[in-house]
Amino acid sequence: MIYCFSGTGNSLWAARELGSALNEPVEGIISYRSTERVICNDNVVGFVFPTYMNDIPWIAKEFLLKLLVRPNCYAFAVMTSSRGVSKNSFENIDAALCANNAKLSGAFNLQMPGNCIQSSHEQNAERLADAPSHVTHIAREVSSRTVNFTSVDKPPKRNFIESSFYYGTKRLGHLNAMKRFEITNACNGCGDCARACPTGNIRIANGTAEHDTNCAACYTCLHWCPQHATRVKLPSLRNRFQYHHPAITLDDIEHANAHTEHPSSE
Incomplete structure (x- = not known):
C-alpha cells in the first residue's frame, strides 16, 4: 500500500508511478480523516508526501498517528520538494511509526517544481524531465528492500501535530x-x-x-x-x-x- 497527500499533483503523480512499478495500490490519506484507526497489514507500506518547511504536512502527521502497520513491514517514504532536501520529514515519519512499534527503513527525496517558493519555468521543465528516472530508481530500491534510514526508535513529542509550522490556526508571524x-x-x-x-x-x-x-x-x-x-x-x-x-x-x-x-x- 502507498499512502499519499498532494496539492499540486507532484506527490500524487509520484505515488501513482511507484504504485504501477511496484504493483501496489495508492490511496489518498484525506479519505481517512474521520477514521479513528487505520490498519494496514501489508508487508510493504509507502508514504509519498510534499515537504513543507523541511517537514511533513500536519495533515500527514495526523494520519500517521492513527495508522497501524506490521512491526516487521518494510516502510518507505518519498518526499517531494523544490530543493530536494527534506530534513525533519523522515525523522518525523519514523517517530510516528515508532509510536506503533514500527520503523522507517527507506527514505528518498524527489526534487520537483515548487508549489510555494517559486522555481523557474526552466527549472520546472528540467525537474519534470528527470523525475521519471528518479522514480524508477526509487522503485528498484524499494523492490530490493534497501535500508538507507536508521531509526532512532523515538516516539513523537506530545505536540507532534500542533508544532507543525502550518498547523490549523496556529499563529507564527x-x-x-x-x-x-x-x-x-x-x-x-x-x-x-x-x-x-x-x-x-x-x-x-x-x-x-x-x-x-x-x-x-x-x-x-x-x-x-x-x-x-x-x-x-x-x-x-x-x-x-x-x-x-x-x-x-x-x-x-x-x-x-x-x-x-x-x-x-x-
Whole structure:
C-alpha cells in the first residue's frame, strides 16, 4: 500500500508511478480523516508526501498517528520538494511509526517544481524531465528492500501535530501570513477551489470563494483556480505563477482528497 497527500499533483503523480512499478495500490490519506484507526497489514507500506518547511504536512502527521502497520513491514517514504532536501520529514515519519512499534527503513527525496517558493519555468521543465528516472530508481530500491534510514526508535513529542509550522490556526508571524489568501474580482464562484481543498476550508458564498481557518497550506486553491483569482497576501508570494503537474487533473486531486467514511480500515 502507498499512502499519499498532494496539492499540486507532484506527490500524487509520484505515488501513482511507484504504485504501477511496484504493483501496489495508492490511496489518498484525506479519505481517512474521520477514521479513528487505520490498519494496514501489508508487508510493504509507502508514504509519498510534499515537504513543507523541511517537514511533513500536519495533515500527514495526523494520519500517521492513527495508522497501524506490521512491526516487521518494510516502510518507505518519498518526499517531494523544490530543493530536494527534506530534513525533519523522515525523522518525523519514523517517530510516528515508532509510536506503533514500527520503523522507517527507506527514505528518498524527489526534487520537483515548487508549489510555494517559486522555481523557474526552466527549472520546472528540467525537474519534470528527470523525475521519471528518479522514480524508477526509487522503485528498484524499494523492490530490493534497501535500508538507507536508521531509526532512532523515538516516539513523537506530545505536540507532534500542533508544532507543525502550518498547523490549523496556529499563529507564527510570517508563517501565518503564508496562509492568508485574497480572492480577486476575477473569481466567478466556479467552486473548483472548494472541490479540491483537502480540509474543506473553502466555501462559495455570494458568488465568491471564502476561506476559513483550517488550512493545510497546500496551495491547491491557488494553483488550480481557472481564473487565477486566488493569491497569497504575502508580498514575496503574491505574484507567483500557477503550477500543477501536467499529468494530473483537478478531478484527480479532488478524488485523491475526497472525504470518505471508513470504518477502522484493514
